[in-house]
Amino acid sequence: MKKLKRLISGMIFLCMFITLISKSTFADGTLCKIIFYDGIHYIEDPKNTQEDIVVYCMNNELNWPHITENGQQIPDYVYGYLDSKDIQNYDEMIKNLKKILFMGYPYNGMRLYEIIEDKDGYIPSEEEFNDMLKPDPILVEAFPELGHHKFTIDNFSENKDVLLKFIYDVLMTKETNINSSLTKSDIMVNPFYKAVICLINFYNPLEAFAYMYSDSYYVTEEEAYNNTQSAIWKLMYDYGVPSNNLNDISNYKLGEVFMQYANSDFIILAEEPLSDKIEVKSDFKFTQGSDGKWYSGNFRIEEPDEYNGMYILDLPDGISLMNGSVDNIYGNQDYVFVSDHMPESDEEFRIWSNIMWAKEPSQYSPLKDIEYKGKRYQKMTGLYTNRTHLWTEFTYGDVSSGDLKVTNKVSGNAADKTKEFTYTVILSDKTINGKYGEMEFKNGVSIFKLRDNESKEAIGLPANVEYEIIESDNEEYQVTSSNSTGKIEANQIITVEFTNIKNLKPTQIPDLDPMPIPDEEANIVDTNKPINPSTIPNKEEINQNTIDKLPNTGRSNFILIGILMILSGVAIVKNKK
CATH class of the missing domain: 2.60.40.1140 (Collagen-binding surface protein Cna, B-type domain)
Incomplete structure (x- = not known):
């Protein structure tokens, strides 16, 4: 009986342990519903109440989580699937998965494709082609000169040298990495590069682009979804995720582009961007040029590197950018304003951008491990991507x-x-x-x-x-x-x-006692009376006696000596006569 009780107790403990593992694996056990509509899977995720998230399958050998035949039962899903114990290089795989979800449908975070309704014979309009001629921030980081021009079909001749140099630099580089974020191969599958190739080499670049690159750029909504799905299955296969055998996605041209960028080192912003992290640095001192226009010093939007913002400027009338386009300027690049007048202190400037960011991908597993025709159902993954609107405005008086x-x-x-x-x-x-x-x-x-x-x-x-x-x-x-x-x-x-x-004070001269006024009668010399020579002191005696009796008073002594010498000289002259 004791053995039986111990066996029962052990079974109860084992059940509790399995239940605990199940709860820890599938988070809080919150149920999520899979929705299938127009060829696309969505999930009702209680953690993201704003909208349903587009989700993708993670095991191409298992059943789709939607009804394909009558009587098929679709399980509910809960949070959780893989972690670092299941997959070697798990963190690297999740980072690449996040990039594919960010670039793919529906977010198009790298502007790598354009959705159209009908692909049959589609040729882009001039406006659509010009939109491809806006380089992405990570491309401008590698080639800063691209961020200081507005490229269009019509102004190709004036920007031809810049574009030719860009293509030449890409083709002729022997380095695999152009910079820390992009490889040479990354750039060559970028829509900007493809559009420039058509612009330089063909008389009709619109038709050339449609012929050469349409499959990897212009897609329907369902094609965008399927190309994203193919890239995810290929990624799962490459990292050894179970129940995956899709190794070749050459029929999915856009999916190949996603895989190319997934292996690059560009960074997706993981936290919500803040306006106070973006700072306008500028020398707003306008000076008048010889052409009569007014030019500012350098203007720069300083942002963290991972923001990768493209900004739009709303400027006062008569003010524009000398070396860029107000429709797309880039962070951490220097620009110059040019104006047809000296700006007034109340003229307003406005800068704004929509910056995308995303946290880590979510993973979902079937609540019940049920099978249909001998196969279980696929695990699912999705990414909730946010877009934050940042803006600032100021008057010229604020920043002058x-x-x-x-x-x-x-x-x-x-x-x-x-x-x-x-x-x-x-x-x-x-x-x-x-x-x-x-x-x-x-x-x-x-x-x-x-x-x-x-x-x-x-x-x-x-x-x-x-x-x-x-x-x-x-x-x-x-x-x-x-x-x-x-x-x-x-x-x-x-x-x-x-x-x-700093001056020295001048030397002080002491006051002298006033000289006595001699008797006028005593100073009268009788020229008729003979002078006794023995009573006249010689010149040396006069000078020495006088000097001995003079007080030591500086410069005034010399004045008195001079006077006495003159008087003694007069006396001698009188005596000679």
């Missing part, structure tokens, strides 16, 4: 800039013109960081030193930012300054002048 120049002048008879004086520039905007011209700012503060006749200039500081400049290391100097506090003005250079003066 000005310059700030600090000069130093040292003067005075005791000044040291090799001495360095320290200057601290303090801005009211503490978010200003980095190099602006000759000044380096950290949290709105720049510190530097200047000698006599030296200067530093900050270029492109935001207009209306207040500043204060403090000089130090100036002990024993008299300091004067102008414009040491103020506000940055748009399109103006503010010059701040410091003058440092």
